Amino acid sequence: MNPFTLHRPSAIDLISAMLASSSDPKFLAGGMTLLPSMKLGLITPSDLIDLTSLPAFGEISNEGRRLSVGAGATHAAVANERRIRELCPALGRLAGKIGDRHVRNRGTIGGSLANNDPAADYPAAILALDATIHTDRREIGSSDFFRGIFETALDEHELITSIEFEAPERAAYAKFPHPASGYALAGVFVCRGDSYVRVAVTGVGSDGAFRLQELEGKLEAQFEASVVDTIDLSALEFFEDRHGSRAYRENLVRVMARQAIAEIAAVDGA
Amino acid sequence: MTRIEAVVNGKKVTKTVDDNRLLVTFLREDLGLTGTHVGCDTTQCGACVVNIDGDTVKSCTSLAAGANGCSITTIEGVAHGERLHRVQEAFHRHHALQCGYCTPGLIITAIDIIEKAQGPLDEATVRQELKGNLCRCTGYQNIVSAILDAAEKYAMSSVSKVA
Ligand SMILES: Cc1cc2nc3c(=O)[nH]c(=O)nc-3n(C[C@H](O)[C@H](O)[C@H](O)COP(=O)(O)OP(=O)(O)OC[C@H]3O[C@@H](n4cnc5c(N)ncnc54)[C@H](O)[C@@H]3O)c2cc1C
Ligand code: FES
Ligand code: FES
Numbered sequence: 001m002n003p004f005t006l007h008r009p010s011a012i013d014l015i016s017a018m019l020a021s022s023s024d025p026k027f028l029a030g031g032m033t034l035l036p037s038m039k040l041g042l043i044t045p046s047d048l049i050d051l052t053s054l055p056a057f058g059e060i061s062n063e064g065r066r067l068s069v070g071a072g073a074t075h076a077a078v079a080n081e082r083r084i085r086e087l088c089p090a091l092g093r094l095a096g097k098i099g100d101r102h103v104r105n106r107g108t109i110g111g112s113l114a115n116n117d118p119a120a121d122y123p124a125a126i127l128a129l130d131a132t133i134h135t136d137r138r139e140i141g142s143s144d145f146f147r148g149i150f151e152t153a154l155d156e157h158e159l160i161t162s163i164e165f166e167a168p169e170r171a172a173y174a175k176f177p178h179p180a181s182g183y184a185l186a187g188v189f190v191c192r193g194d195s196y197v198r199v200a201v202t203g204v205g206s207d208g209a210f211r212l213q214e215l216e217g218k219l220e221a222q223f224e225a226s227v228v229d230t231i232d233l234s235a236l237e238f239f240e241d242r243h244g245s246r247a248y249r250e251n252l253v254r255v256m257a258r259q260a261i262a263e264i265a266a267v268d269g270a
Numbered sequence: 271m272t273r274i275e276a277v278v279n280g281k282k283v284t285k286t287v288d289d290n291r292l293l294v295t296f297l298r299e300d301l302g303l304t305g306t307h308v309g310c311d312t313t314q315c316g317a318c319v320v321n322i323d324g325d326t327v328k329s330c331t332s333l334a335a336g337a338n339g340c341s342i343t344t345i346e347g348v349a350h351g352e353r354l355h356r357v358q359e360a361f362h363r364h365h366a367l368q369c370g371y372c373t374p375g376l377i378i379t380a381i382d383i384i385e386k387a388q389g390p391l392d393e394a395t396v397r398q399e400l401k402g403n404l405c406r407c408t409g410y411q412n413i414v415s416a417i418l419d420a421a422e423k424y425a426m427s428s429v430s431k432v433a
Contacts, residue, residue, distance in 0.1 A: 006272060006289035006335050028333075035331045036313050039292075048289075050336065076325070100402025101379070102316060105325040106332070182401070 001035075002044040008053040012136060012159070015049060019157050022047035027159065029072060029111035032103050051110075051159075058108070062087060065167040071110025071160040075099070078109060090171035090189070091129070094121050097175060099182055110160040116208060118149045118239070119183035121175060123209035127200035128189040131165035148207045168193050170267060174259035176203075176252050178243060185244055186252035188212075190260040192223065199257065204249040206239040215257065223265065225258040272335035278303070279347025287334045293327075294318045296334035297344060305345035305374045309404070316403030319375035320344045326382045328402070345374035348381065357381050360420035361413070368407035376403050376413060384421045391421045 006028075007018045019025050026045040028034055029052065037043050051057055057072030060081045067087055069078065078084055079096035098104055098112075098121055112122045113133065126133070126142045133140045136159040145153050154160070168191035175187035184203035191198045197219040202209040218227045233253065238246045273286045278301060287296055297303045297320070308330055309317030318330040321343040348355040354362065357380050367373045383399045384391065396417050397410070405413060 001290045001292070003288065003290050006333065008335075031331055031333070032313065035333075039311065039331075050333075052336070100316070101382075101399055102319055102326050102328045102402045103313070105327055 001038050002041070004045055005047045006050060007047060008050045010053060010055070012054060012161070015136075015159065018047070018049055025049055025157065027051055027114075027157075029108040029114075030074065030103075030106035032099070032107040033111065033115050033117070057161075060084065062167075066164065067167055068162050068164045069109055070162050071113075072108050073110075075104035075107050075109070075112075076101070079104065087167035088129075088165075088171060090173050091125055094125055094173040094175070094189070097121065097177070097182075109163060113145070113163070114152060114154060114160055116146055116150055116152050117183065118205065118208045119178070119181075119185070119203045120209075121173070121184055121187055121202060124184075124187050124189040124200040124202035125173060126163065126165075127209055127211050128171070128191045128198045129165040129168065130191075130198060131163050133160055134162045134164060135160055143211070146208050151208075168198075170264045172260040172263035174256040174263070176256055186249055186256050188253060188256040188260050190219075190257070190264060192219075192264055196220065197223065201253055201257075204238050204253055206237040210236070212253075212257075219261065223261070225261040225265065228254050228257045228261065272338065274335060274338040276337045276339065277341040279343060289333070289335055291334040292330060293320070293332040293334045293337055294329040296337075297329060297342075300334075303344050303346050307371055307374060309371060309375075314404065315372070316375040316379065317372050319378050319403065321378055321382060326379055326402075343378070345377055348377065355381065356423055357384065357417070357420045360416040360423070364412045364416035364419060366408065366412040366416040372403060372405040372407075376400070376405065379403050380413075380417045380420065383417065384424055387421065390425065391418060393418065 009015050023046045025047040028048040028050045051072055057070050059070040060073055060083055061068050062083050075095040075098045079092050084092045112120050131142045133145050140153050147153055171191045173189045175184045178185045186204050187202040189200050197216045199212040199215045201212055214231045233250050238249050240246045271286050272289055275284050297306050306320055307317035309315035311330055313328055313331045318328055319326050320329045322340050357377055396414050
């Protein structure tokens with residue numbers, strides 16, 4: 001790995017001076033994407049600012065049904081946290097399916113969102129939950145945050161501090177994992193509240209995760225898995241690669257959507 | 271350079287390391303604890319898994335400097351003197367290894383799976399939890415049997431979950 005200087009700030013307001021004194025700094029959260037890229041020499045930052053030493057950076061709290069998840073919350077923490085289990089269990093189950101137990105112990109929700117891998121799981125949840133992303137400078141709505149593959153609305157060295165959302169009445173996430181990497185070949189997150197349904201898809205879009213508005217409208221009228229058969233996906237930009245053709249991925253989106261809808265409907269029926 | 275103070279396998283260690291030193295290199299080369307292996311270097315295989323403050327971590331994708339103030343357990347730290355850890359015994363009994371390359375990471379992982387299990391472990395859960403540890407030799411069957419056997423023995427022991 002290239003030589004660099006490691007900084008371990010004990011407070012957020014110490015970070016700007018560290019950034020100013022470095023030629024090419026990068027934030028380090030769980031390191032589960034950053035360190036492998038550095039080991040391969042794909043990026044060679046001069047300085048790493050380790051966020052894991054910031055106090056309360058991974059804190060999870062709630063006010064009523066409004067949940068706030070610190071950017072430094074690990075996937076394991078999101079999977080196991082009592083408040084998330086009670087208020088938004090689908091998000092916990094999503095986190096519990098990321099990577100493997102060692103990756104979940106280190107990887108963070110903030111790092112995953114900042115990275116915006118087109119096959120990552122969290123982007124589907126953040127879009128469907130209509131979450132707000134808080135940074136050290138502003139708030140960004142989920143619909144403005146994702147800007148294409150590995151691209152977000154974050155400015156250079158803008159720090160995600162937390163993610164906030166209103167827990168939906170019901171939610172479910174269905175993912176078809178790539179058999180080798182475990183990332184989503186297709187993942188569909190469905191949220192249902194009093195007067196709305198939101199559906200978001202990861203793994204298939206050539207611009208990254210997206211909302212599936214046609215399905216949302218139809219599900220608002222009739223919340224049934226069979227509705228999935230009536231939607232038209234042909235106008236959406238899918239990517240194709242050796243892991244799956246467009247037709248295969250389209251079918252996966254339908255199968256995952258039906259699974260997520262059926263899971264919610266089953267809870268209703270119980 | 272960062273000065274680190276950590277407890278490794280119960281012993282206090284103080285060293286100054288380059289900021290870009292990986293934890294696995296620190297353990298193997300600076301401390302001579304070569305039981306922790308590097309299998310893939312791409313964060314896939316789990317041969318490098320160690321336990322840091324109660325959680326399993328891939329040490330090939332952790333910085334040594336990040337271990338400052340932590341307590342680390344490697345495969346060298348699980349036996350009690352001459353007496354093997356009961357998970358090691360179970361691996362021995364079930365012949366759960368061939369070349370043994372993956373075994374240190376698997377044992378550290380298996381201990382953690384058993385200690386964190388909420389209730390009795392079943393085969394499906396063990397297989398799922400082993401996702402981050404690859405074995406090229408065994409086909410996993412004997413590894414899974416060994417873990418289930420060790421888990422049962424833990425459950426039977428009312429004294430302590432350790433060793
Ligand atoms: C074997 C393996 C399997 C995986 N499987 C999956 C999977 O199935 N699904 C999935 O979704 N992901 C998967 N991942 C990715 C994993 O979720 C990573 O944890 C995640 O992509 C990066 O998060 P991190 O906290 O490790 O960030 P890091 O690697 O530390 O950082 C990633 C990037 O984000 C920036 N960054 C980090 N935190 C912040 C912040 N708070 N504000 C601004 N920028 C920040 C960093 O500077 C860096 O550019 C896998 C990874 C591995 C190694
Ligand atoms: S060497 Fe660390 S995961 Fe393979
Ligand atoms: S015993 Fe050879 S890799 Fe597992």
